[in-house]
Amino acid sequence: MKFKFLLFFLLFFALLFTTLHAQNSRPDLNRVRTYDVQHYIIRVSFDRNAKRIFGDTTVQLKPLAANFKQVELDSEDMVYDSVKLETTGADL
Numbered sequence: 001m002k003f004k005f006l007l008f009f010l011l012f013f014a015l016l017f018t019t020l021h022a023q024n025s026r027p028d029l030n031r032v033r034t035y036d037v038q039h040y041i042i043r044v045s046f047d048r049n050a051k052r053i054f055g056d057t058t059v060q061l062k063p064l065a066a067n068f069k070q071v072e073l074d075s076e077d078m079v080y081d082s083v084k085l086e087t088t089g090a091d092l
Helices: 002-025
Strands: 035-047 052-063
Antiparallel strands (some): 035 052
16 A cells, blocks of 8 residues: 555656656746745645545745746646635735
């Protein structure tokens, strides 16, 4: 059982890094960098019967310019319940 979870996480992170590399090589996603990601926290849980994955992600970032107001994250086919500023809990 532990081996299956370890294998899943290894495959998940391999897919994540492959996706990030592919995004950097796509001309349509070459954007002006307005922030630098400092840290990701990814928490997931599974509903095996429904074959669904649930989770939340915290992205800690550092603005690279004054008047920073927008973050673009690529996440095709994902559904968001909320997006909040962690320090205050304010909705974004």
